[in-house]
Amino acid sequence: MPTYRYQMKTSAGETSVGIMTAESALSAAQQLRNQGNIVLQLTPVSNSQTKSLGEKLKALNYQSGPTQRDILNFTTQLAVMIRAGISIRAALEGIADQTENAKFKQILLEIKQDVESGKQFSEALAKHPKLFGPLYINMVRASEMSGSFSQMLERIASYLQQQIETRAMVIGAMIYPAVIGALAIGVTIFLLTFVLPRFAGVFEGKEAAMPWPTVFLMSLSAFMVEWWWAVVIGLLGMVIGFVFFTKTEAGGWWWDGAKLRIPIFSRMFRALYISRSLHTMGELVNAGVPMLDTLAITGEISGNRHFKRLWKSVYTCVKQGKKIANPLQKTKLLPTAVVQMVGAGEESGKLGEVLDEVSSFYARQLREVIKTVTSMIEPIMIIIMGSVVGFIAMAIILPIFKLSTLVK
Known part of the structure; x- marks a missing residue:
């Protein structure tokens, strides 16, 4: 489980610094807020010296580019969060915090910044055409016009799932x-x-x-x-x-x-x-x-x-x-x-x-x-x-x- 170094202000107004473990940065911040604290800073602590060989290989894999499976997982999570009433900005932030692939996480944060600046979600996706592709972008654009965003994300996820399974069958x-x-x-x-x-x-x-x-x-x-x-x-x-x-x-x-x-x-x-x-x-x-x-x-x-x-x-x-x-x-x-x-x-x-x-x-x-x-x-x-x-x-x-x- 990742380790984070935090700096917070307690309910008494005192500044406190410490180290804690949590599943993600979002989870760590939530734990601190639930205790009545105000989070001032939260940074991950590097454990590279104590990592096992398997963890190092896993970390190396996270530095590679996102795969179709990553896109599928992102789309599925986003559809669920939008259907639950979470704003797209908060959904993107939450998914990015839980994303282990560093490159994909950076892309999601860039998309979040574009959305916050007032761009349509499809416009933000269009800046990464090799990753999301014309079908993904155009279906999202159509859903923005019709107002069926979460349903369209589910259709896209279903499409990606079938394409991945078909590709796996043919390769096999x-x-x-x-x-x-x-x-x-x-x-x-x-x-x-x-x-x-x-x-x-x-x-x-x-x-x-x-x-x-x-x-x-x-x-x-x-x-x-x-x-x-x-x-x-x-x-x-x-x-x-x-x-x-x-x-x-x-x-x-x-x-x-x-x-x-x-x-x-x-x-x-x-x-x-x-x-x-x-x-x-x-x-x-x-x-x-x-x-x-x-x-x-x-x-x-x-x-x-x-x-x-x-x-x-x-x-x-x-x-x-x-x-x-x-x-x-x-x-x-x-x-x-x-x-x-x-x-x-x-x-x-x-x-x-x-x-x-x-x-x-x-x-x-x-x-x-x-x-x-x-x-x-x-x-x-x-x-x-x-x-x-x-x-x-x-x-x-x-x-x-x-x-x-x-x-x-």
């Missing part, structure tokens, strides 16, 4: 094959660099009698042992080159397109982008954000350049006075059923409700697809690993049998 689905693939590569390297060289002396001088799998693997093993550093540099260069390539404009377009074509994974990515786009669009429409702003934000948040281009074309058509469904009918990125439902919602004036239902459907489909992908990857990777290990075992055993036959 990608990590599994990556781990299995790394294990397969590690086993293969071990066999080539440690096991096969042990048989090199046995097969030396008998190359003519060895089958081609053995010759191939023995040559590959000798190359790996001799030039392992070149192989490591080459693999690292390929990975770094691929990452830098995908950061370029041409590489980004190619990679975003590849994710929509890769077997097994394409269904997962397509469901992810459709769910994210329609969920974002639905939230903004229901929040009362202007349609052009909604389409622009949807394109930015979609997460794929091809979907971003799609929503940009919709933006252009709507700006010209056309309906949303018109450009959607010409794309292959969205299923025909989705386009028809969007068109029906637009005609009936219930576009927000339709988008919520469709995005919920694709969110469920995404979870099902992730389970399917994970269940399909496991046997595929087992087959690949078994084939590699089996090929290496066969390459070792075949010449032994052949040599024993020649000896007889």
